[in-house]
Amino acid sequence: MLKVFDHPLIRHKLTIMRDKNTSSKDFRQNLNEIASLMVFEITRDFPVTIKQVDTPLCSCKGYELSRDIVIAPILRAGLGLVQGIQDLIPTAKIAHIGMYRDEKTLLPKPYFEKYPSNINDALVLIVDPMLATGGSSIAAIDRVKMQGAKDIRLVCLVGSPEGVEAVTRAHPDVDIYLAALDDHLNEHGYIVPGLGDAGDRIFGTK
Ligand code: PRP
Ligand code: URA
Numbered sequence: 001m002l003k004v005f006d007h008p009l010i011r012h013k014l015t016i017m018r019d020k021n022t023s024s025k026d027f028r029q030n031l032n033e034i035a036s037l038m039v040f041e042i043t044r045d046f047p048v049t050i051k052q053v054d055t056p057l058c059s060c061k062g063y064e065l066s067r068d069i070v071i072a073p074i075l076r077a078g079l080g081l082v083q084g085i086q087d088l089i090p091t092a093k094i095a096h097i098g099m100y101r102d103e104k105t106l107l108p109k110p111y112f113e114k115y116p117s118n119i120n121d122a123l124v125l126i127v128d129p130m131l132a133t134g135g136s137s138i139a140a141i142d143r144v145k146m147q148g149a150k151d152i153r154l155v156c157l158v159g160s161p162e163g164v165e166a167v168t169r170a171h172p173d174v175d176i177y178l179a180a181l182d183d184h185l186n187e188h189g190y191i192v193p194g195l196g197d198a199g200d201r202i203f204g205t206k
Helices: 008-018 024-042 077-088 135-146 161-170 198-203
Strands: 002-004 048-054 059-065 069-075 096-101 108-114 123-131 151-159 175-181
Touching: 008 024, 008 151, 008 175, 024 077, 024 123, 024 151, 024 175, 024 198, 069 077, 069 135, 077 123, 077 151, 077 198, 096 135, 108 135, 123 135, 123 161, 123 198, 135 151, 135 161, 151 161, 161 175
Parallel strands: 002 175, 069 096, 069 123, 123 151, 151 175
Antiparallel strands: 048 059, 096 108
16 A cells, blocks of 8 residues: 655645755754654554543543554664654654665665564554665565564655555555655666755765
């Protein structure tokens, strides 16, 4: 399933991020804000357990999330989505999936992995701003599945049709959430119109 968020606030903030003149500080801030807006919708069907709560006036029915949640950023750029999600789900554990895309082959190169112990039972949100060829996302999903995770959602900011198709083909059980589905990939594997190199814009590198 592909869900593209068509919301005025997300469109407004994403436009700021696309602008090449936007500073790293504003780029990060808008990324965090979009992550919070997206996770509000992504978690809509998350299961809850009913519990009794004592208000200052009486006892009443309440709710708490019944599944553990793991946020799994694909390093580096995925880190830019973590805070905005954790602000809304402060109990979420954080996995780290280190990989970068080789600039010539466009293939993902894994360099680091660290997972919380509850990942096999948890709802896992793999996060990365960019879904370009889909290679990094597919490899990240492979690795999270190898850890035993069964309930995985992929959360990206901007995706390409090519990337969505590749992930859907490799992992049809993983739902994909995007803030925008862009037009195409260019000859260097960059999303067009896109927003450039997300990692560099988040961290101020080149
Ligand atoms: C970018 C982006 C994704 C990947 C997308 O990361 O954040 O992880 O490329 O491309 P793909 O869909 O074709 O695999 P990059 O490799 O530039 O590393 P970084 O996060 O360290 O900047
Ligand atoms: N990685 C990025 O950061 N941007 C793209 O457009 C493609 C891959």
